[in-house]
Amino acid sequence: MSEHSLIDRFRGRFEGPNTIGNSRGFWVGFAVALAVAFAYPIFVSNYQAGNLALFLIYAILALSLSVVWGYSGVLSFGQVVFFGFAGYTFGIVTLNIQSTVGIMMAIPIAVGVATLVAFTLGYFMFYGKVTGVFVAIITLVSTIVLQTFMAQTAGSEWAIGKAQLGGFNGMPGIPNIALGVGETSVAFSGKLFYWLCLVLLVLSYFGLRALTNGRFGYAMVGVREDEDRVEMLGYDIRKVKLTVFTVGGAIAGLAGVLYAAWGNYIDPTVFSLTFATFPVIWVTVGGRESLLGAVLATVSLEWFRQQLAITGSEYALVVVGLLLLVVVLVLPDGIVPYVHEKAVSAYREYNDEVDRSVGSSTEEEIPE
Amino acid sequence: MVNGVNLFFQFLDSFGFIVLSAIGLAIIFGMMGVINLAHGELIMIGAYGTTLSFNAGAPLLLAMAVGVISAAAAGLVIERTIVKRLYQRPLDSMVATWALGLAMTQMVRIIFGNSLSGIGLPLGAIQYGQFSYSMYRTLLSVVALVVLLGAYVVFTRTEFGIRARATIQDDDTARAMGIDTDRMYTATFVIGCALAGLTGALYAPALAVVPGMGSSFLVEAFVAVVTGGTSVLLGTTLAAGVLGTANAFFTNLYGTFIGQVAMLIVAILILRFLPTGLSGVVETVRGQMERES
Numbered sequence: 001m002s003e004h005s006l007i008d009r010f011r012g013r014f015e016g017p018n019t020i021g022n023s024r025g026f027w028v029g030f031a032v033a034l035a036v037a038f039a040y041p042i043f044v045s046n047y048q049a050g051n052l053a054l055f056l057i058y059a060i061l062a063l064s065l066s067v068v069w070g071y072s073g074v075l076s077f078g079q080v081v082f083f084g085f086a087g088y089t090f091g092i093v094t095l096n097i098q099s100t101v102g103i104m105m106a107i108p109i110a111v112g113v114a115t116l117v118a119f120t121l122g123y124f125m126f127y128g129k130v131t132g133v134f135v136a137i138i139t140l141v142s143t144i145v146l147q148t149f150m151a152q153t154a155g156s157e158w159a160i161g162k163a164q165l166g167g168f169n170g171m172p173g174i175p176n177i178a179l180g181v182g183e184t185s186v187a188f189s190g191k192l193f194y195w196l197c198l199v200l201l202v203l204s205y206f207g208l209r210a211l212t213n214g215r216f217g218y219a220m221v222g223v224r225e226d227e228d229r230v231e232m233l234g235y236d237i238r239k240v241k242l243t244v245f246t247v248g249g250a251i252a253g254l255a256g257v258l259y260a261a262w263g264n265y266i267d268p269t270v271f272s273l274t275f276a277t278f279p280v281i282w283v284t285v286g287g288r289e290s291l292l293g294a295v296l297a298t299v300s301l302e303w304f305r306q307q308l309a310i311t312g313s314e315y316a317l318v319v320v321g322l323l324l325l326v327v328v329l330v331l332p333d334g335i336v337p338y339v340h341e342k343a344v345s346a347y348r349e350y351n352d353e354v355d356r357s358v359g360s361s362t363e364e365e366i367p368e
Numbered sequence: 369m370v371n372g373v374n375l376f377f378q379f380l381d382s383f384g385f386i387v388l389s390a391i392g393l394a395i396i397f398g399m400m401g402v403i404n405l406a407h408g409e410l411i412m413i414g415a416y417g418t419t420l421s422f423n424a425g426a427p428l429l430l431a432m433a434v435g436v437i438s439a440a441a442a443g444l445v446i447e448r449t450i451v452k453r454l455y456q457r458p459l460d461s462m463v464a465t466w467a468l469g470l471a472m473t474q475m476v477r478i479i480f481g482n483s484l485s486g487i488g489l490p491l492g493a494i495q496y497g498q499f500s501y502s503m504y505r506t507l508l509s510v511v512a513l514v515v516l517l518g519a520y521v522v523f524t525r526t527e528f529g530i531r532a533r534a535t536i537q538d539d540d541t542a543r544a545m546g547i548d549t550d551r552m553y554t555a556t557f558v559i560g561c562a563l564a565g566l567t568g569a570l571y572a573p574a575l576a577v578v579p580g581m582g583s584s585f586l587v588e589a590f591v592a593v594v595t596g597g598t599s600v601l602l603g604t605t606l607a608a609g610v611l612g613t614a615n616a617f618f619t620n621l622y623g624t625f626i627g628q629v630a631m632l633i634v635a636i637l638i639l640r641f642l643p644t645g646l647s648g649v650v651e652t653v654r655g656q657m658e659r660e661s
Contacts, residue, residue, distance in 0.1 A: 075459045075462065075463075124636070124639075124640060128639060128640045128643060129643050130639065130643075132458065132459070133397075133403045133458055133459065133462060134594055136403070136459065136462055137403065137590045137593070137594055138594065138639075140586075140590065141586075141587055141590050141591060141632075144583065144586060144587050145587065145628075145632060148625075148628070152625060273580075273583050274470070277466065277467075277470055280463060280466070281467070284463060314474065314477070314478050315474075315478070317470055317471065317473075317474035318471045318474045318475055318478070320470070320471075321467045321468065321469075321470040321471030321472075321474065322467070322471050324463070324464075324466075324467035324470075325450065325464055325467040325468055325471070328454070328460050328463055328464040328467065329450065329453060329454075329464065332457070332460060
């Protein structure tokens, strides 16, 4: 009995009206899906595992936008800025300190830089009373500016220590992520890297579920729904927005570190307009008020894009663009919340029917 | 050393570029509250319409008219099918027009390839002393002024402009007074798109005509709209003046890249310290003067 309530208390931290999937049925399905995801590399080659790892990295990036835009109502085209900053920083530090210690130091430094950039940009915007579409424009302009800036760093004078920024050609030779003490160290590549990304994705997901379902999460959603009212209740909405924006920047930064380590390479295309669009597409299609939706949409859309690219088709961007358009017009809440709602109502109907035919009430809890 | 005449031509060039980049976006935003993120793609359509018809043998001015009309037609379709449904959701209209822009760029790339053979820069150069500046690019700043003036006359001195502004101010009352507000929104959007097309048509001889060319106008357009403030025509003019000065001065001293950085720094300072934008400051000052007199 006590063990049961302990699980319930633990579960309670991750459940609430702000996330879908609060039923026992959901968690069982989640556990099965997770087990499949963990087992996947056992059955495929290193290459395929590495391929899927990239989608998991993108999913972490998508989560960062979901929390900033979907939950707090701040549309940011700039998640790739923090992503790219962290990736470049990871490259610069590891190319200068070429050891396991250097790599282990580079991870927090890179995430820290991304966080700091997000904090600074957010401070200027939110404390300068910039709101709504202007935030979107400023974040968009910052990606364009960074792309222009990084693209012209080809000359040898653009170097930080031993790391050449490389302009359009990018920065090659970034090492894999490695952890260890002294002589014993583990480098994460192939399947091992996939597992690392999966663990970090799951941790980010749970962390954000706890955040959105906690007290602060309610304040975030309140800011999204009605800023004036939340302010009347005594919250400093600038502070709420800045906090969320900074947290989002940190998560995007984590994804950026993984990205740079994944390809052992980073170049200015991470700041390009096309790449800046992708997080917006993933999150909108999946359902921006749903963390799970962001993850699922990212993995499936990226898989689809890659399949089209393999067949040599140039239509991937057209299809993805039109899909985004259709979702905004027809299903503004996104696909995953829509499917979830349909599934829940079908489940309820089925339960009602069982009730009527058996003539007794079931004690099964109804998922939200 | 700073050469005054050089600096002046540089300023005219920057000023014209900023005004022409921003004007279509600014009118749609100021009148409708919609940020049209397909703005760059409409400029691209204007440039493609111009270049394709020029290459097919049309004289340059006729080719430019084709460019403007194709962008206006595209704008009409976009408004009727997409933007119309999203008036109450400004962020969603951004995402939707953005999605459209992405698909349009890629479609153009698939149909016409990665570049078109360009139109040579017409009209030659102005010579002064040992320097020279492109006559055509200088002329563009005059066109920019004409466009600003034209927009001012249309929106303040004509029946249409008054109806359009009435719709913006209070669309319920405007409708009660017998104005077809839906048509006003459509017309405003199409005008904005036609102006974007004009920008594309005008810069088609001066820039490389490629599918992604729209994005090279976006920074100037957005920065001008954001720093200009709520009164769009005044705001765009002031923003182009201030930002153009910063850009021209630093470009002249240290090259185009530093020129752009200087422009952005000025924009950030304006945003941080003048939250109502440049036109907001002018209006506050004007209000104070009226109260004192």
